Amino acid sequence: MIIGVPKEIKNNENRVAITPAGVMSFVQAGHTVLVEKDAGIGSGFTNEDYANAGAQIIEQAQDIWEKADMIMKVKEPLPSEYGYFRPGLILFTYLHLAAEPELTRALKEKGVTAIAYETVQVGRTLPLLTPMSEVAGRMAAQIGAQFLEKPKGGKGILLGGVPGVSRGKVTIIGGGTVGTNAAKVAVGLGADVTIIDLNADRLRELDDIFGHQITTLMSNPMNIAQAVAESDLVIGAVLIPGAKAPKLVTEEMVKAMKPGSVIVDVAIDQGGIVETSDRVTTHDNPTYVKHGVVHYAVANMPGAVPRTSTLALTNVTIPYALQIANKGVQQAILDNPALKLGVNIANGEITYEAVARDLGYNYVPVEEALGKQLTSN
Numbered sequence: 001m002i003i004g005v006p007k008e009i010k011n012n013e014n015r016v017a018i019t020p021a022g023v024m025s026f027v028q029a030g031h032t033v034l035v036e037k038d039a040g041i042g043s044g045f046t047n048e049d050y051a052n053a054g055a056q057i058i059e060q061a062q063d064i065w066e067k068a069d070m071i072m073k074v075k076e077p078l079p080s081e082y083g084y085f086r087p088g089l090i091l092f093t094y095l096h097l098a099a100e101p102e103l104t105r106a107l108k109e110k111g112v113t114a115i116a117y118e119t120v121q122v123g124r125t126l127p128l129l130t131p132m133s134e135v136a137g138r139m140a141a142q143i144g145a146q147f148l149e150k151p152k153g154g155k156g157i158l159l160g161g162v163p164g165v166s167r168g169k170v171t172i173i174g175g176g177t178v179g180t181n182a183a184k185v186a187v188g189l190g191a192d193v194t195i196i197d198l199n200a201d202r203l204r205e206l207d208d209i210f211g212h213q214i215t216t217l218m219s220n221p222m223n224i225a226q227a228v229a230e231s232d233l234v235i236g237a238v239l240i241p242g243a244k245a246p247k248l249v250t251e252e253m254v255k256a257m258k259p260g261s262v263i264v265d266v267a268i269d270q271g272g273i274v275e276t277s278d279r280v281t282t283h284d285n286p287t288y289v290k291h292g293v294v295h296y297a298v299a300n301m302p303g304a305v306p307r308t309s310t311l312a313l314t315n316v317t318i319p320y321a322l323q324i325a326n327k328g329v330q331q332a333i334l335d336n337p338a339l340k341l342g343v344n345i346a347n348g349e350i351t352y353e354a355v356a357r358d359l360g361y362n363y364v365p366v367e368e369a370l371g372k373q374l375t376s377n
Protein backbone atom coordinates (compact mmCIF):
# COMPACT_ATOMS: atom_id res chain seq x y z
CA MET A 1 0.00 0.00 0.00
CA ILE A 2 1.12 3.60 -0.57
CA ILE A 3 0.77 5.67 2.62
CA GLY A 4 0.78 9.46 2.25
CA VAL A 5 1.57 11.91 5.05
CA PRO A 6 0.88 15.56 4.16
CA LYS A 7 2.10 18.47 6.27
CA GLU A 8 -0.60 19.72 8.67
CA ILE A 9 -2.05 23.09 7.64
CA LYS A 10 -4.29 24.00 10.58
CA ASN A 11 -3.25 27.09 12.58
CA ASN A 12 -0.13 26.30 14.62
CA GLU A 13 -0.55 22.57 14.09
CA ASN A 14 3.00 21.31 14.38
CA ARG A 15 2.25 17.65 14.92
CA VAL A 16 2.82 15.11 12.14
CA ALA A 17 1.07 11.76 11.61
CA ILE A 18 4.19 9.63 11.34
CA THR A 19 7.68 9.56 12.87
CA PRO A 20 10.79 8.16 11.18
CA ALA A 21 10.34 5.05 13.37
CA GLY A 22 6.81 4.68 11.98
CA VAL A 23 8.12 4.99 8.42
CA MET A 24 10.59 2.18 9.11
CA SER A 25 7.77 -0.11 10.34
CA PHE A 26 5.77 0.44 7.13
CA VAL A 27 8.78 0.03 4.84
CA GLN A 28 9.85 -3.18 6.59
CA ALA A 29 6.33 -4.52 5.99
CA GLY A 30 6.72 -3.84 2.25
CA HIS A 31 4.80 -0.55 1.98
CA THR A 32 5.74 2.78 0.40
CA VAL A 33 5.61 5.95 2.50
CA LEU A 34 5.37 9.43 0.97
CA VAL A 35 6.06 12.29 3.38
CA GLU A 36 5.55 15.92 2.38
CA LYS A 37 8.70 18.03 2.56
CA ASP A 38 9.11 19.62 6.02
CA ALA A 39 6.04 17.80 7.42
CA GLY A 40 8.01 16.78 10.53
CA ILE A 41 9.99 19.96 11.14
CA GLY A 42 7.60 21.28 13.80
CA SER A 43 7.97 18.04 15.75
CA GLY A 44 11.75 17.97 15.43
CA PHE A 45 12.07 15.46 12.55
CA THR A 46 14.04 16.52 9.44
CA ASN A 47 13.48 15.42 5.83
CA GLU A 48 16.76 13.54 6.13
CA ASP A 49 15.48 11.61 9.19
CA TYR A 50 12.48 10.44 7.12
CA ALA A 51 14.55 9.65 4.02
CA ASN A 52 17.03 7.63 6.11
CA ALA A 53 14.09 5.61 7.47
CA GLY A 54 12.99 4.80 3.91
CA ALA A 55 10.37 7.48 3.10
CA GLN A 56 10.14 9.34 -0.20
CA ILE A 57 10.09 13.10 0.39
CA ILE A 58 7.52 14.80 -1.84
CA GLU A 59 7.47 18.55 -2.57
CA GLN A 60 3.75 19.07 -3.19
CA ALA A 61 0.83 18.01 -0.98
CA GLN A 62 -1.26 17.43 -4.11
CA ASP A 63 1.09 14.67 -5.33
CA ILE A 64 0.77 12.88 -2.01
CA TRP A 65 -3.04 13.03 -1.98
CA GLU A 66 -3.17 11.79 -5.60
CA LYS A 67 -0.72 8.90 -5.26
CA ALA A 68 -1.55 7.54 -1.80
CA ASP A 69 -4.01 4.71 -1.07
CA MET A 70 -4.20 5.84 2.57
CA ILE A 71 -3.66 9.38 3.86
CA MET A 72 -2.57 9.63 7.49
CA LYS A 73 -3.07 13.01 9.14
CA VAL A 74 -3.43 14.47 12.62
CA LYS A 75 -6.25 17.00 12.22
CA GLU A 76 -9.33 16.97 10.01
CA PRO A 77 -8.82 18.13 6.39
CA LEU A 78 -9.49 21.85 5.87
CA PRO A 79 -11.65 23.15 2.96
CA SER A 80 -8.56 23.73 0.78
CA GLU A 81 -7.94 19.95 0.98
CA TYR A 82 -11.48 18.80 0.12
CA GLY A 83 -10.62 18.95 -3.61
CA TYR A 84 -8.19 16.06 -3.10
CA PHE A 85 -10.92 13.64 -1.97
CA ARG A 86 -11.69 10.75 -4.35
CA PRO A 87 -13.58 7.44 -4.26
CA GLY A 88 -11.77 4.65 -2.45
CA LEU A 89 -9.25 6.90 -0.71
CA ILE A 90 -8.68 5.83 2.91
CA LEU A 91 -8.35 8.74 5.36
CA PHE A 92 -7.07 7.95 8.88
CA THR A 93 -7.02 11.00 11.21
CA TYR A 94 -8.96 12.92 13.89
CA LEU A 95 -12.26 13.96 12.29
CA HIS A 96 -14.80 15.03 15.01
CA LEU A 97 -17.48 14.93 12.29
CA ALA A 98 -20.47 15.76 14.52
CA ALA A 99 -19.04 19.29 14.70
CA GLU A 100 -18.01 19.35 10.99
CA PRO A 101 -21.10 19.14 8.72
CA GLU A 102 -19.33 20.53 5.60
CA LEU A 103 -16.42 18.12 5.89
CA THR A 104 -18.84 15.23 6.43
CA ARG A 105 -20.73 16.14 3.28
CA ALA A 106 -17.54 16.40 1.23
CA LEU A 107 -16.21 13.02 2.43
CA LYS A 108 -19.59 11.38 1.86
CA GLU A 109 -20.09 12.81 -1.62
CA LYS A 110 -16.58 11.85 -2.74
CA GLY A 111 -16.80 8.25 -1.44
CA VAL A 112 -13.82 8.48 0.93
CA THR A 113 -13.43 5.75 3.58
CA ALA A 114 -12.96 7.97 6.63
CA ILE A 115 -11.62 6.35 9.80
CA ALA A 116 -11.60 8.63 12.85
CA TYR A 117 -8.93 8.18 15.49
CA GLU A 118 -11.35 9.41 18.17
CA THR A 119 -13.97 6.67 17.71
CA VAL A 120 -11.66 3.64 17.60
CA GLN A 121 -12.86 1.93 20.79
CA VAL A 122 -11.66 -0.96 22.95
CA GLY A 123 -14.27 -1.73 25.62
CA ARG A 124 -14.99 1.65 27.19
CA THR A 125 -11.66 3.21 26.21
CA LEU A 126 -10.73 5.28 23.17
CA PRO A 127 -7.07 4.33 22.70
CA LEU A 128 -6.31 6.79 19.89
CA LEU A 129 -7.88 9.73 21.76
CA THR A 130 -6.43 9.00 25.21
CA PRO A 131 -2.86 10.31 24.72
CA MET A 132 -4.03 13.64 23.26
CA SER A 133 -6.61 13.95 26.04
CA GLU A 134 -3.79 13.43 28.53
CA VAL A 135 -1.86 16.26 26.88
CA ALA A 136 -4.87 18.60 26.54
CA GLY A 137 -6.03 17.92 30.11
CA ARG A 138 -2.64 18.80 31.57
CA MET A 139 -2.43 21.86 29.33
CA ALA A 140 -5.96 23.01 30.30
CA ALA A 141 -4.98 23.64 33.92
CA GLN A 142 -1.75 25.45 33.03
CA ILE A 143 -3.47 27.52 30.32
CA GLY A 144 -6.29 28.40 32.73
CA ALA A 145 -3.73 29.50 35.33
CA GLN A 146 -2.04 31.71 32.72
CA PHE A 147 -5.24 33.42 31.57
CA LEU A 148 -6.23 34.15 35.17
CA GLU A 149 -3.25 36.51 35.24
CA LYS A 150 -4.27 40.17 34.96
CA PRO A 151 -2.13 41.04 31.89
CA LYS A 152 -3.80 38.11 30.08
CA GLY A 153 -7.31 39.42 30.82
CA GLY A 154 -7.97 37.38 33.96
CA LYS A 155 -9.07 38.46 37.43
CA GLY A 156 -5.47 38.36 38.69
CA ILE A 157 -5.42 35.40 41.03
CA LEU A 158 -2.81 32.72 41.64
CA LEU A 159 -4.48 29.30 41.66
CA GLY A 160 -2.38 28.03 44.56
CA GLY A 161 -2.90 31.17 46.68
CA VAL A 162 -0.23 31.93 49.30
CA PRO A 163 -0.25 31.60 53.09
CA GLY A 164 -2.99 33.89 54.41
CA VAL A 165 -4.78 34.16 51.02
CA SER A 166 -7.30 31.63 49.74
CA ARG A 167 -6.65 29.29 46.80
CA GLY A 168 -8.35 29.59 43.43
CA LYS A 169 -11.37 27.40 42.66
CA VAL A 170 -11.30 25.09 39.63
CA THR A 171 -14.34 23.15 38.41
CA ILE A 172 -13.74 20.36 35.91
CA ILE A 173 -16.87 19.08 34.15
CA GLY A 174 -16.22 15.53 32.88
CA GLY A 175 -13.92 13.27 34.89
CA GLY A 176 -12.49 11.11 32.09
CA THR A 177 -8.99 11.39 30.63
CA VAL A 178 -8.98 15.17 30.07
CA GLY A 179 -10.65 15.79 33.44
CA THR A 180 -8.32 13.54 35.40
CA ASN A 181 -5.20 15.02 33.83
CA ALA A 182 -6.46 18.57 34.32
CA ALA A 183 -7.08 17.70 37.98
CA LYS A 184 -3.56 16.32 38.41
CA VAL A 185 -2.04 19.62 37.32
CA ALA A 186 -4.61 21.83 39.10
CA VAL A 187 -4.09 19.90 42.37
CA GLY A 188 -0.33 20.17 41.80
CA LEU A 189 -0.68 23.94 41.49
CA GLY A 190 -2.49 23.96 44.83
CA ALA A 191 -5.98 24.86 43.57
CA ASP A 192 -9.29 23.95 45.22
CA VAL A 193 -10.57 21.39 42.67
CA THR A 194 -14.08 20.02 42.05
CA ILE A 195 -14.79 17.34 39.44
CA ILE A 196 -18.32 16.81 38.12
CA ASP A 197 -19.30 13.64 36.25
CA LEU A 198 -22.48 11.77 35.36
CA ASN A 199 -21.05 8.37 36.13
CA ALA A 200 -21.16 7.51 39.86
CA ASP A 201 -18.56 4.75 39.43
CA ARG A 202 -16.19 7.21 37.80
CA LEU A 203 -16.68 9.61 40.72
CA ARG A 204 -15.76 6.75 43.08
CA GLU A 205 -12.61 6.03 41.07
CA LEU A 206 -11.65 9.73 41.17
CA ASP A 207 -12.22 9.76 44.92
CA ASP A 208 -9.89 6.76 45.21
CA ILE A 209 -7.23 8.45 43.04
CA PHE A 210 -7.27 11.91 44.62
CA GLY A 211 -8.76 11.33 48.09
CA HIS A 212 -9.42 14.59 49.94
CA GLN A 213 -7.42 16.63 47.41
CA ILE A 214 -10.61 17.09 45.34
CA THR A 215 -14.38 17.30 45.74
CA THR A 216 -16.55 15.12 43.49
CA LEU A 217 -20.09 16.07 42.47
CA MET A 218 -22.81 14.31 40.49
CA SER A 219 -23.57 16.06 37.21
CA ASN A 220 -26.93 17.85 37.27
CA PRO A 221 -27.91 21.40 36.33
CA MET A 222 -28.09 22.57 39.96
CA ASN A 223 -24.62 21.30 40.93
CA ILE A 224 -23.12 22.64 37.71
CA ALA A 225 -24.72 26.10 38.16
CA GLN A 226 -23.51 26.40 41.75
CA ALA A 227 -19.97 25.16 41.07
CA VAL A 228 -19.55 27.31 37.95
CA ALA A 229 -20.74 30.48 39.73
CA GLU A 230 -18.14 29.98 42.47
CA SER A 231 -15.24 29.07 40.14
CA ASP A 232 -12.27 31.06 38.95
CA LEU A 233 -11.55 28.45 36.26
CA VAL A 234 -14.01 26.05 34.56
CA ILE A 235 -12.68 23.24 32.36
CA GLY A 236 -15.04 21.53 29.87
CA ALA A 237 -14.07 17.86 29.53
CA VAL A 238 -17.26 15.91 28.71
CA LEU A 239 -17.46 13.40 25.86
CA ILE A 240 -20.21 11.26 24.41
CA PRO A 241 -18.17 9.35 21.80
CA GLY A 242 -18.75 10.61 18.26
CA ALA A 243 -21.65 12.87 19.28
CA LYS A 244 -21.99 16.63 19.52
CA ALA A 245 -21.09 17.73 23.05
CA PRO A 246 -24.07 18.49 25.33
CA LYS A 247 -24.37 22.18 26.34
CA LEU A 248 -24.14 21.71 30.10
CA VAL A 249 -23.02 25.24 31.03
CA THR A 250 -25.74 27.68 29.95
CA GLU A 251 -25.29 31.35 29.09
CA GLU A 252 -27.04 32.24 32.37
CA MET A 253 -24.45 30.22 34.30
CA VAL A 254 -21.63 32.07 32.49
CA LYS A 255 -23.27 35.41 33.38
CA ALA A 256 -23.20 34.36 37.03
CA MET A 257 -19.40 33.96 36.97
CA LYS A 258 -17.25 36.84 38.26
CA PRO A 259 -15.55 39.06 35.64
CA GLY A 260 -12.06 37.86 34.77
CA SER A 261 -12.92 34.21 35.41
CA VAL A 262 -11.73 31.76 32.76
CA ILE A 263 -13.36 28.90 30.81
CA VAL A 264 -11.17 26.39 28.96
CA ASP A 265 -13.62 24.35 26.87
CA VAL A 266 -11.46 21.40 25.84
CA ALA A 267 -14.52 19.62 24.40
CA ILE A 268 -14.76 22.34 21.71
CA ASP A 269 -13.59 19.80 19.11
CA GLN A 270 -17.01 18.13 19.54
CA GLY A 271 -18.81 21.51 19.66
CA GLY A 272 -18.07 22.50 23.28
CA ILE A 273 -20.07 22.09 26.51
CA VAL A 274 -20.52 25.81 27.19
CA GLU A 275 -23.34 27.70 25.47
CA THR A 276 -21.11 30.74 25.01
CA SER A 277 -18.30 28.66 23.41
CA ASP A 278 -19.94 29.53 20.13
CA ARG A 279 -16.73 29.73 18.09
CA VAL A 280 -13.51 27.76 17.75
CA THR A 281 -10.34 29.78 18.47
CA THR A 282 -6.74 29.26 17.34
CA HIS A 283 -3.34 29.24 19.02
CA ASP A 284 -2.67 32.60 17.33
CA ASN A 285 -5.71 34.20 18.92
CA PRO A 286 -6.84 31.73 21.58
CA THR A 287 -9.35 33.68 23.68
CA TYR A 288 -12.34 35.99 23.53
CA VAL A 289 -14.33 37.61 26.32
CA LYS A 290 -18.08 37.16 26.74
CA HIS A 291 -20.06 38.42 29.77
CA GLY A 292 -16.69 39.41 31.27
CA VAL A 293 -15.44 35.79 31.21
CA VAL A 294 -12.34 34.79 29.25
CA HIS A 295 -13.15 31.87 26.90
CA TYR A 296 -10.39 29.60 25.52
CA ALA A 297 -11.67 27.27 22.75
CA VAL A 298 -8.72 25.89 20.78
CA ALA A 299 -9.58 22.60 19.05
CA ASN A 300 -5.98 21.43 18.59
CA MET A 301 -4.43 22.18 21.96
CA PRO A 302 -1.76 19.41 21.72
CA GLY A 303 -0.50 21.07 18.52
CA ALA A 304 1.29 23.57 20.75
CA VAL A 305 3.50 20.86 22.29
CA PRO A 306 4.18 18.91 19.09
CA ARG A 307 7.25 16.97 20.09
CA THR A 308 5.50 15.34 23.06
CA SER A 309 2.20 15.00 21.21
CA THR A 310 3.52 13.51 17.95
CA LEU A 311 5.41 10.82 19.84
CA ALA A 312 2.44 10.05 22.11
CA LEU A 313 -0.03 9.99 19.20
CA THR A 314 2.00 7.88 16.80
CA ASN A 315 2.82 5.36 19.55
CA VAL A 316 -0.85 4.35 19.37
CA THR A 317 -1.91 5.10 15.78
CA ILE A 318 0.84 3.29 13.85
CA PRO A 319 -0.13 -0.26 14.95
CA TYR A 320 -3.70 0.32 13.67
CA ALA A 321 -2.47 1.93 10.44
CA LEU A 322 -0.21 -1.07 9.86
CA GLN A 323 -3.20 -3.40 10.19
CA ILE A 324 -5.05 -1.40 7.51
CA ALA A 325 -2.00 -1.35 5.23
CA ASN A 326 -1.20 -5.05 5.65
CA LYS A 327 -4.75 -6.42 5.32
CA GLY A 328 -6.79 -3.75 3.51
CA VAL A 329 -9.70 -1.97 5.25
CA GLN A 330 -12.24 -4.80 4.97
CA GLN A 331 -10.10 -7.55 6.49
CA ALA A 332 -8.60 -5.23 9.10
CA ILE A 333 -12.11 -4.32 10.27
CA LEU A 334 -13.20 -7.94 10.29
CA ASP A 335 -10.23 -8.90 12.44
CA ASN A 336 -10.40 -5.92 14.78
CA PRO A 337 -13.78 -4.66 16.11
CA ALA A 338 -12.02 -1.67 17.71
CA LEU A 339 -10.98 -0.44 14.28
CA LYS A 340 -14.43 -1.12 12.87
CA LEU A 341 -15.83 1.44 15.32
CA GLY A 342 -13.41 3.97 13.84
CA VAL A 343 -15.07 3.89 10.41
CA ASN A 344 -17.32 6.97 10.26
CA ILE A 345 -17.93 7.10 6.49
CA ALA A 346 -17.64 4.41 3.81
CA ASN A 347 -18.85 4.32 0.20
CA GLY A 348 -20.91 7.49 0.63
CA GLU A 349 -22.71 6.27 3.78
CA ILE A 350 -22.42 7.45 7.39
CA THR A 351 -21.37 4.39 9.35
CA TYR A 352 -21.13 5.87 12.87
CA GLU A 353 -24.52 6.14 14.54
CA ALA A 354 -23.98 9.27 16.68
CA VAL A 355 -22.59 11.21 13.70
CA ALA A 356 -25.54 10.18 11.50
CA ARG A 357 -28.03 11.16 14.23
CA ASP A 358 -26.44 14.54 15.02
CA LEU A 359 -26.08 15.57 11.37
CA GLY A 360 -29.42 14.18 10.16
CA TYR A 361 -28.19 11.34 7.91
CA ASN A 362 -29.27 7.71 7.68
CA TYR A 363 -27.01 5.40 9.64
CA VAL A 364 -25.75 2.47 7.59
CA PRO A 365 -23.73 -0.30 9.31
CA VAL A 366 -20.19 -0.42 8.00
CA GLU A 367 -20.52 -3.99 6.65
CA GLU A 368 -23.45 -2.88 4.52
CA ALA A 369 -21.73 0.29 3.36
CA LEU A 370 -18.64 -1.58 2.25
CA GLY A 371 -20.96 -3.62 0.05
CA LYS A 372 -19.87 -6.98 1.33
CA GLN A 373 -21.10 -9.13 4.19
CA LEU A 374 -18.15 -9.45 6.53
CA THR A 375 -18.14 -12.85 8.18
CA SER A 376 -15.75 -14.00 10.85
CA ASN A 377 -14.20 -17.49 10.86
Ligand SMILES: NC(=O)C1=CN([C@@H]2O[C@H](COP(=O)(O)OP(=O)(O)OC[C@H]3O[C@@H](n4cnc5c(N)ncnc54)[C@H](O)[C@@H]3O)[C@@H](O)[C@H]2O)C=CC1
Binding pocket: 118, 129, 130, 132, 133, 136, 173, 174, 175, 176, 177, 178, 179, 196, 197, 198, 199, 202, 219, 237, 238, 239, 240, 246, 248, 265, 266, 267, 268, 269, 270, 298, 299, 300, 301, 302
Ligand atom coordinates in the same frame (compact mmCIF):
# COMPACT_ATOMS: atom_id res chain seq x y z
N1 LIG B 1 -9.38 20.74 22.32
C1 LIG B 1 -8.45 19.82 22.13
O1 LIG B 1 -7.35 20.10 21.64
C2 LIG B 1 -8.68 18.44 22.58
C3 LIG B 1 -9.95 18.05 22.91
N2 LIG B 1 -10.20 16.80 23.41
C4 LIG B 1 -11.59 16.52 23.71
O2 LIG B 1 -11.87 16.53 25.10
C5 LIG B 1 -13.12 15.88 25.33
C6 LIG B 1 -13.01 14.90 26.51
O3 LIG B 1 -12.20 13.81 26.11
P1 LIG B 1 -11.82 12.61 27.11
O4 LIG B 1 -11.54 13.12 28.46
O5 LIG B 1 -10.79 11.80 26.41
O6 LIG B 1 -13.16 11.78 27.17
P2 LIG B 1 -13.51 10.62 28.23
O7 LIG B 1 -14.47 9.72 27.52
O8 LIG B 1 -12.29 10.04 28.80
O9 LIG B 1 -14.24 11.40 29.38
C7 LIG B 1 -15.49 12.01 29.21
C8 LIG B 1 -16.19 12.04 30.56
O10 LIG B 1 -17.39 12.80 30.40
C9 LIG B 1 -18.34 12.22 31.31
N3 LIG B 1 -19.67 12.68 30.98
C10 LIG B 1 -20.51 12.28 29.98
N4 LIG B 1 -21.67 12.96 30.04
C11 LIG B 1 -21.56 13.83 31.10
C12 LIG B 1 -22.41 14.79 31.69
N5 LIG B 1 -23.64 15.03 31.21
N6 LIG B 1 -21.96 15.48 32.77
C13 LIG B 1 -20.73 15.27 33.26
N7 LIG B 1 -19.88 14.35 32.76
C14 LIG B 1 -20.29 13.65 31.70
C15 LIG B 1 -18.12 10.73 31.12
O11 LIG B 1 -18.69 9.99 32.19
C16 LIG B 1 -16.59 10.66 31.09
O12 LIG B 1 -16.04 10.45 32.37
C17 LIG B 1 -13.46 15.21 23.98
O13 LIG B 1 -14.35 16.02 23.26
C18 LIG B 1 -12.13 15.16 23.28
O14 LIG B 1 -12.22 15.03 21.88
C19 LIG B 1 -9.21 15.86 23.59
C20 LIG B 1 -7.93 16.20 23.25
C21 LIG B 1 -7.56 17.49 22.66
Ligand SMILES: CC(=O)C(=O)O
Binding pocket: 075, 094, 118, 129, 132, 133, 269, 299, 300, 301, 302, 303
Ligand atom coordinates in the same frame (compact mmCIF):
# COMPACT_ATOMS: atom_id res chain seq x y z
C1 LIG C 1 -8.13 15.09 19.86
C2 LIG C 1 -7.79 16.13 18.89
O1 LIG C 1 -8.60 16.50 18.08
C3 LIG C 1 -6.48 16.73 18.92
O2 LIG C 1 -5.59 16.22 19.60
O3 LIG C 1 -6.27 17.74 18.23
